[in-house]
Amino acid sequence: MGKSRLEAFSDGVLAIIITIMVLEMKVPHGAGLDKLAPVFPVFLSYILSFLYLGIYWNNHHHMLQTCRKVTGTILWANLHLLFWLSLFPFATGWNGENHFAAVPMALYGVVLFMAALAYWLLQHAIIASQGPDSLLKTAVGNDWKGKISPVLYAVAIAASFLSSWISAAVYVAVAFMWLVPDRRITKVLTGEEV
Amino acid sequence: MGKSRLEAFSDGVLAIIITIMVLEMKVPHGAGLDKLAPVFPVFLSYILSFLYLGIYWNNHHHMLQTCRKVTGTILWANLHLLFWLSLFPFATGWNGENHFAAVPMALYGVVLFMAALAYWLLQHAIIASQGPDSLLKTAVGNDWKGKISPVLYAVAIAASFLSSWISAAVYVAVAFMWLVPDRRITKVLTGEEV
Amino acid sequence: MGKSRLEAFSDGVLAIIITIMVLEMKVPHGAGLDKLAPVFPVFLSYILSFLYLGIYWNNHHHMLQTCRKVTGTILWANLHLLFWLSLFPFATGWNGENHFAAVPMALYGVVLFMAALAYWLLQHAIIASQGPDSLLKTAVGNDWKGKISPVLYAVAIAASFLSSWISAAVYVAVAFMWLVPDRRITKVLTGEEV
Amino acid sequence: MGKSRLEAFSDGVLAIIITIMVLEMKVPHGAGLDKLAPVFPVFLSYILSFLYLGIYWNNHHHMLQTCRKVTGTILWANLHLLFWLSLFPFATGWNGENHFAAVPMALYGVVLFMAALAYWLLQHAIIASQGPDSLLKTAVGNDWKGKISPVLYAVAIAASFLSSWISAAVYVAVAFMWLVPDRRITKVLTGEEV
Helix, strand or coil, rough: HHHHHHHHHHHHHHHHHHHHHHHHHCCCCCCHHHHCCCCHHHHHHHHHHHHHHHHHHHHHHHHHCCCCCCHHHHHHHHHHHHHHHHHHHHHHHHHHHHHHHHHHHHHHHHHHHHHHHHHHHHHHHHHHHHHCCCCCHHHHHCCCCHHHHHHHHHHHHCCCCHHHHHHHHHHHHHHHHHHCCCCHHHCCCCCCCC | HHHHHHHHHHHHHHHHHHHHHHHHHCCCCCCCCHHHCCCHHHHHHHHHHHHHHHHHHHHHHHHHHHHCCCCHHHHHHHHHHHHHHHHHHHHHHHHHCCCHHHHHHHHHHHHHHHHHHHHHHHHHHHHHHHCCCCCHHHHHHCHHHHHHHHHHHHHHHHHHCHHHHHHHHHEEEEHHHHCCCCHHHHHHCCCCCC | CCHHHHHHEEEEEEHHHHHHHHCCCCCCCCCCHHHHHHHHHHHHHHHHHHHHHHHHHHHHHHHHHHHCCCCHHHHHHHHHHHHHHCCCCHHHHHHHHHCCCCHHHHHHHHHHHHHHHHHHHHHHHHHHCCCCCCCCHHHHHCCCCHHHHHHHHHHHHCCCCCHHHHHHHHHHHHHHHHHHCHHHHHHCCCCCCC | HHHHHHHHHHHHHHHHHHHHHHCCCCCCCCHHHHHHHHHHHHHHHHHHHHHHHHHHHHHHHHHHHHHCCCCCHHHHHHHHHHHCCCCCHHHHHHHCCCCHHHHHHHHHHHHHHHHHHHHHHHHHHHHHCCCCCCHHHHHCCHHHHHHHHHHHHHHHHHCCCCCHHHHHHHHHHHHHHHHCCHHHHHHHHHCCCC
């Protein structure tokens, strides 16, 4: 029960974050196709952030399936993750409005980096709660994706001051790397429910 | 379980989309009846979009009742559908503010078209996951509504450059065609729960 | 199951409506107490609308407890109710910004009237689905509150053009009349769950 | 069932409140680091309010675990709590925009005070519903945190007119005092689920 309410609250917050981002796409004044042009970069950044939040929801969903009991640490680690994810609309809107300039691109990377860190902390809080035979620990394995992502985000943050196209390429590449749902966990849970 | 969280998340996103659309109806400055007049076209477009989102929620609800296991493909097909539906508030607000001008009307049709395509993809992802005896496949049958809708949206997009009244008429007509809930699925599930 | 998803969706929409209303209370520029003064009427109208939406959620909750199966008619009657409730933030914000002027007060009454009508339609859709021994029909009884409210709203709409204080008094009075939760339904369900 | 819908609705409202607060952090025009500076105080106030709402959600979650039946009084006490919590985005945004000036800081304290009072009322409504052997009463014990918090908020409200840094320190200190989840309740429920 504790877990189902944690899931419900997280789903609610994620659903709201993913949806209010679209409010950053301001309805243009005037009806021509040319009026739509300035909205286009906001739209692109919206797609990328939608992908990232979809990935987080998806992996969060798989991760919590292995979780049997919810401790205070897990509750707060989860809220900490939601906090960083809640900054997506701000970072997304700022990028869209400034056509992927250096500082907004770096900030986007910082939000991604902190969210990745928060996800890692939540993962470890769940593993710690499951003791030595942790199902999640087995499922996660060497977790190369989880380890390489923050490194890539850090590279992209630095690169944004050289060229924001490098950072953009990194952000898109990491998203595609994660798009494949976490089959490691799926494998461990096989037969049960995925 | 996987399915119930998919439903909960989809419900959350749909509930937010359907509700934040109303924020596009900006509170007018001044208290006269004449101040309400410019809000009227926004109100009309809000009604139509509310109907469409209601139809999507309703049919989504019926479709998922036939779904027993949630695969990664279904998860992403569902997120893809939610993505296009999340563009309703933008398309609705732009139309309302420009009194159904050509380009906004065409854009509205594009969003409808893409959402219909995304729905069709989700439907096929579920059918594929159910194997040869797919309950949903039987329920859907020849799916004439699902096939004719994108064609009509495409016609309406083209027509919007002739007269946006034609497109408006098509959008309203398709909505009413769908207002009847998907009784095909209901029929197959009969006795169970509808 | 069908019913639990209907409840979840309705809860989601109601939770969003009740919460985004607070966005109509715009953060004032400047930090003095005098800057807070123009927010006060918006705050008052927020309290009243919060009460009304709380009452709707509460009674909706009791009403659905008697409902065993969800038909297509119930689904659409429920969406129709949510549509009118979704206009609360607009009507509330317009009133707050114009200090309860005649036309905004009349519009508020129109929204209340239509929501009451929609609630009545939903109630009848559920009763119709339950056949001659309808639990809800017994529970509702002569439904004097449901019958007198639209009459009072209509009076308040007309009165708003004489004095908006009369309408305000009627809206507040009707809210307090409903604040008592629907004990008729509670009584019939006694012992079960309330 | 009554309880699960109460939880779902509360979760929805809390999830929305915690998320729309981020909308008060307006995307700055221009892409420089200097443009980010004025957002910083809003960010700080957002962190504090996020913590408070996380604490409320967490304790609300523990408190409702002890609740077996939902009475009309509990429903309304819960809505009353949600009402005061819904004012967090307004109070947070006003503080952030005015760099923690005296009146906004005092108002923040008023919202905290009223929310604490509303929480206390809800707690007592649940205890009253459980009769003499109330599980929650045992769990809460002498409730020193619940008693000292409103006193501290009142002190902070008064202090804000001397120096808003004193109030800020008090608000932060009280938040950290509560960050430890309500282990009293956890202890009573031990073995069950936390």
